[in-house]
Amino acid sequence: MARLHDIVVDSAHPAAAARFWAAVLDGYAVAPYDDAELARLRTLGIASPEDDPTVLLEPQNGGPRLFFQQVPEPKRVKNRVHMDLVADDLDAETARLAELGAVLLARHEKHILFADPEGNEFCLAQLGS
The missing domain is CATH 3.10.180.10 (2,3-Dihydroxybiphenyl 1,2-Dioxygenase, domain 1)
Incomplete structure:
Protein backbone atom coordinates (compact mmCIF):
# COMPACT_ATOMS: atom_id res chain seq x y z
CA MET A 1 0.00 0.00 0.00
CA ALA A 2 1.27 3.49 -0.82
CA ARG A 3 2.42 5.90 1.90
CA LEU A 4 2.52 9.68 1.79
CA HIS A 5 6.14 10.80 1.43
CA ASP A 6 6.14 14.35 0.01
CA ILE A 7 3.66 17.12 -0.59
CA VAL A 8 4.84 19.19 -3.57
CA VAL A 9 3.78 22.80 -4.03
CA ASP A 10 4.28 24.60 -7.34
CA SER A 11 5.90 27.95 -6.76
CA ALA A 12 7.25 31.02 -8.52
CA HIS A 13 10.01 31.44 -5.92
CA PRO A 14 10.56 28.20 -3.97
CA ALA A 15 13.05 29.60 -1.43
CA ALA A 16 10.67 32.35 -0.30
CA ALA A 17 7.68 29.99 -0.24
CA ALA A 18 9.65 27.44 1.80
CA ARG A 19 10.72 30.10 4.31
CA PHE A 20 7.10 31.25 4.69
CA TRP A 21 5.84 27.74 5.37
CA ALA A 22 8.77 26.93 7.69
CA ALA A 23 7.72 29.97 9.75
CA VAL A 24 4.03 28.99 9.64
CA LEU A 25 4.35 25.31 10.55
CA ASP A 26 5.51 24.02 13.89
CA GLY A 27 8.27 21.45 13.53
CA TYR A 28 9.37 22.18 9.95
CA ALA A 29 12.66 23.65 8.76
CA VAL A 30 14.27 24.34 5.40
CA ALA A 31 16.69 21.51 4.70
CA PRO A 32 20.28 22.66 5.16
CA TYR A 33 22.58 23.01 2.18
CA ASP A 34 25.81 21.10 2.63
CA ASP A 35 28.92 21.57 0.48
CA ALA A 36 27.95 18.73 -1.85
CA GLU A 37 24.49 20.22 -2.50
CA LEU A 38 25.93 23.69 -3.07
CA ALA A 39 28.43 22.19 -5.55
CA ARG A 40 25.59 20.34 -7.32
CA LEU A 41 23.62 23.57 -7.64
CA ARG A 42 26.66 25.37 -9.08
CA THR A 43 27.07 22.66 -11.75
CA LEU A 44 23.48 23.46 -12.76
CA GLY A 45 24.31 27.17 -13.01
CA ILE A 46 22.52 28.03 -9.77
CA ALA A 47 24.63 30.46 -7.76
CA SER A 48 22.89 30.25 -4.40
CA PRO A 49 20.16 28.42 -2.48
CA GLU A 50 17.97 31.49 -2.95
CA ASP A 51 17.69 30.52 -6.64
CA ASP A 52 17.21 26.77 -6.03
CA PRO A 53 14.27 25.54 -8.16
CA THR A 54 13.40 22.82 -5.60
CA VAL A 55 13.51 23.62 -1.89
CA LEU A 56 12.76 21.01 0.76
CA LEU A 57 11.07 21.53 4.13
CA GLU A 58 11.87 18.70 6.49
CA PRO A 59 9.62 17.68 9.35
CA GLN A 60 11.38 17.66 12.70
CA ASN A 61 8.79 15.40 14.38
CA GLY A 62 7.53 13.10 11.64
CA GLY A 63 5.00 13.84 8.95
CA PRO A 64 5.42 14.35 5.23
CA ARG A 65 8.16 16.46 3.71
CA LEU A 66 7.12 19.59 1.81
CA PHE A 67 8.83 20.32 -1.49
CA PHE A 68 8.51 23.68 -3.22
CA GLN A 69 9.26 23.43 -6.92
CA GLN A 70 9.62 26.26 -9.37
CA VAL A 71 7.14 26.41 -12.22
CA PRO A 72 6.97 29.08 -14.93
CA GLU A 73 3.21 29.68 -14.92
CA PRO A 74 1.40 31.73 -12.28
CA LYS A 75 -1.40 30.34 -10.11
Missing part, protein backbone atom coordinates in the same frame (compact mmCIF):
# COMPACT_ATOMS: atom_id res chain seq x y z
CA ARG A 76 -4.68 30.90 -11.93
CA VAL A 77 -7.50 29.13 -10.07
CA LYS A 78 -8.50 27.82 -6.65
CA ASN A 79 -6.27 25.07 -5.28
CA ARG A 80 -7.52 21.53 -5.79
CA VAL A 81 -5.67 20.52 -2.60
CA HIS A 82 -4.93 22.74 0.36
CA MET A 83 -3.53 22.54 3.89
CA ASP A 84 -5.77 22.73 6.95
CA LEU A 85 -4.02 24.11 10.02
CA VAL A 86 -5.18 24.24 13.63
CA ALA A 87 -4.11 26.56 16.46
CA ASP A 88 -4.90 26.94 20.14
CA ASP A 89 -5.60 30.67 19.82
CA LEU A 90 -7.27 31.54 16.53
CA ASP A 91 -6.97 35.32 16.92
CA ALA A 92 -3.29 35.24 17.86
CA GLU A 93 -2.46 32.83 15.05
CA THR A 94 -4.43 34.91 12.55
CA ALA A 95 -2.35 37.96 13.52
CA ARG A 96 0.91 35.96 13.33
CA LEU A 97 0.06 34.58 9.88
CA ALA A 98 -0.73 38.09 8.63
CA GLU A 99 2.65 39.31 9.93
CA LEU A 100 4.32 36.49 7.98
CA GLY A 101 2.59 37.58 4.75
CA ALA A 102 -0.59 35.51 4.65
CA VAL A 103 -3.70 37.23 3.30
CA LEU A 104 -7.03 36.67 5.02
CA LEU A 105 -9.54 35.79 2.31
CA ALA A 106 -12.68 34.86 4.26
CA ARG A 107 -13.97 34.09 7.73
CA HIS A 108 -16.32 31.13 8.00
CA GLU A 109 -18.15 29.70 11.00
CA LYS A 110 -15.50 27.09 11.82
CA HIS A 111 -12.40 28.23 9.94
CA ILE A 112 -10.57 31.13 8.32
CA LEU A 113 -9.42 30.98 4.71
CA PHE A 114 -6.02 32.49 3.91
CA ALA A 115 -3.70 32.73 0.92
CA ASP A 116 0.05 32.36 1.25
CA PRO A 117 2.28 35.00 -0.41
CA GLU A 118 2.01 33.11 -3.73
CA GLY A 119 -1.79 32.93 -3.59
CA ASN A 120 -2.16 29.30 -2.47
CA GLU A 121 -5.19 28.90 -0.22
CA PHE A 122 -5.05 27.29 3.20
CA CYS A 123 -7.40 27.13 6.19
CA LEU A 124 -6.96 27.76 9.89
CA ALA A 125 -9.32 26.40 12.54
CA GLN A 126 -9.45 26.42 16.32
CA LEU A 127 -7.86 23.31 17.80
CA GLY A 128 -10.63 20.91 18.77
CA SER A 129 -13.29 22.35 16.44
Whole structure:
Protein backbone atom coordinates (compact mmCIF):
# COMPACT_ATOMS: atom_id res chain seq x y z
CA MET A 1 0.00 0.00 0.00
CA ALA A 2 1.27 3.49 -0.82
CA ARG A 3 2.42 5.90 1.90
CA LEU A 4 2.52 9.68 1.79
CA HIS A 5 6.14 10.80 1.43
CA ASP A 6 6.14 14.35 0.01
CA ILE A 7 3.66 17.12 -0.59
CA VAL A 8 4.84 19.19 -3.57
CA VAL A 9 3.78 22.80 -4.03
CA ASP A 10 4.28 24.60 -7.34
CA SER A 11 5.90 27.95 -6.76
CA ALA A 12 7.25 31.02 -8.52
CA HIS A 13 10.01 31.44 -5.92
CA PRO A 14 10.56 28.20 -3.97
CA ALA A 15 13.05 29.60 -1.43
CA ALA A 16 10.67 32.35 -0.30
CA ALA A 17 7.68 29.99 -0.24
CA ALA A 18 9.65 27.44 1.80
CA ARG A 19 10.72 30.10 4.31
CA PHE A 20 7.10 31.25 4.69
CA TRP A 21 5.84 27.74 5.37
CA ALA A 22 8.77 26.93 7.69
CA ALA A 23 7.72 29.97 9.75
CA VAL A 24 4.03 28.99 9.64
CA LEU A 25 4.35 25.31 10.55
CA ASP A 26 5.51 24.02 13.89
CA GLY A 27 8.27 21.45 13.53
CA TYR A 28 9.37 22.18 9.95
CA ALA A 29 12.66 23.65 8.76
CA VAL A 30 14.27 24.34 5.40
CA ALA A 31 16.69 21.51 4.70
CA PRO A 32 20.28 22.66 5.16
CA TYR A 33 22.58 23.01 2.18
CA ASP A 34 25.81 21.10 2.63
CA ASP A 35 28.92 21.57 0.48
CA ALA A 36 27.95 18.73 -1.85
CA GLU A 37 24.49 20.22 -2.50
CA LEU A 38 25.93 23.69 -3.07
CA ALA A 39 28.43 22.19 -5.55
CA ARG A 40 25.59 20.34 -7.32
CA LEU A 41 23.62 23.57 -7.64
CA ARG A 42 26.66 25.37 -9.08
CA THR A 43 27.07 22.66 -11.75
CA LEU A 44 23.48 23.46 -12.76
CA GLY A 45 24.31 27.17 -13.01
CA ILE A 46 22.52 28.03 -9.77
CA ALA A 47 24.63 30.46 -7.76
CA SER A 48 22.89 30.25 -4.40
CA PRO A 49 20.16 28.42 -2.48
CA GLU A 50 17.97 31.49 -2.95
CA ASP A 51 17.69 30.52 -6.64
CA ASP A 52 17.21 26.77 -6.03
CA PRO A 53 14.27 25.54 -8.16
CA THR A 54 13.40 22.82 -5.60
CA VAL A 55 13.51 23.62 -1.89
CA LEU A 56 12.76 21.01 0.76
CA LEU A 57 11.07 21.53 4.13
CA GLU A 58 11.87 18.70 6.49
CA PRO A 59 9.62 17.68 9.35
CA GLN A 60 11.38 17.66 12.70
CA ASN A 61 8.79 15.40 14.38
CA GLY A 62 7.53 13.10 11.64
CA GLY A 63 5.00 13.84 8.95
CA PRO A 64 5.42 14.35 5.23
CA ARG A 65 8.16 16.46 3.71
CA LEU A 66 7.12 19.59 1.81
CA PHE A 67 8.83 20.32 -1.49
CA PHE A 68 8.51 23.68 -3.22
CA GLN A 69 9.26 23.43 -6.92
CA GLN A 70 9.62 26.26 -9.37
CA VAL A 71 7.14 26.41 -12.22
CA PRO A 72 6.97 29.08 -14.93
CA GLU A 73 3.21 29.68 -14.92
CA PRO A 74 1.40 31.73 -12.28
CA LYS A 75 -1.40 30.34 -10.11
CA ARG A 76 -4.68 30.90 -11.93
CA VAL A 77 -7.50 29.13 -10.07
CA LYS A 78 -8.50 27.82 -6.65
CA ASN A 79 -6.27 25.07 -5.28
CA ARG A 80 -7.52 21.53 -5.79
CA VAL A 81 -5.67 20.52 -2.60
CA HIS A 82 -4.93 22.74 0.36
CA MET A 83 -3.53 22.54 3.89
CA ASP A 84 -5.77 22.73 6.95
CA LEU A 85 -4.02 24.11 10.02
CA VAL A 86 -5.18 24.24 13.63
CA ALA A 87 -4.11 26.56 16.46
CA ASP A 88 -4.90 26.94 20.14
CA ASP A 89 -5.60 30.67 19.82
CA LEU A 90 -7.27 31.54 16.53
CA ASP A 91 -6.97 35.32 16.92
CA ALA A 92 -3.29 35.24 17.86
CA GLU A 93 -2.46 32.83 15.05
CA THR A 94 -4.43 34.91 12.55
CA ALA A 95 -2.35 37.96 13.52
CA ARG A 96 0.91 35.96 13.33
CA LEU A 97 0.06 34.58 9.88
CA ALA A 98 -0.73 38.09 8.63
CA GLU A 99 2.65 39.31 9.93
CA LEU A 100 4.32 36.49 7.98
CA GLY A 101 2.59 37.58 4.75
CA ALA A 102 -0.59 35.51 4.65
CA VAL A 103 -3.70 37.23 3.30
CA LEU A 104 -7.03 36.67 5.02
CA LEU A 105 -9.54 35.79 2.31
CA ALA A 106 -12.68 34.86 4.26
CA ARG A 107 -13.97 34.09 7.73
CA HIS A 108 -16.32 31.13 8.00
CA GLU A 109 -18.15 29.70 11.00
CA LYS A 110 -15.50 27.09 11.82
CA HIS A 111 -12.40 28.23 9.94
CA ILE A 112 -10.57 31.13 8.32
CA LEU A 113 -9.42 30.98 4.71
CA PHE A 114 -6.02 32.49 3.91
CA ALA A 115 -3.70 32.73 0.92
CA ASP A 116 0.05 32.36 1.25
CA PRO A 117 2.28 35.00 -0.41
CA GLU A 118 2.01 33.11 -3.73
CA GLY A 119 -1.79 32.93 -3.59
CA ASN A 120 -2.16 29.30 -2.47
CA GLU A 121 -5.19 28.90 -0.22
CA PHE A 122 -5.05 27.29 3.20
CA CYS A 123 -7.40 27.13 6.19
CA LEU A 124 -6.96 27.76 9.89
CA ALA A 125 -9.32 26.40 12.54
CA GLN A 126 -9.45 26.42 16.32
CA LEU A 127 -7.86 23.31 17.80
CA GLY A 128 -10.63 20.91 18.77
CA SER A 129 -13.29 22.35 16.44
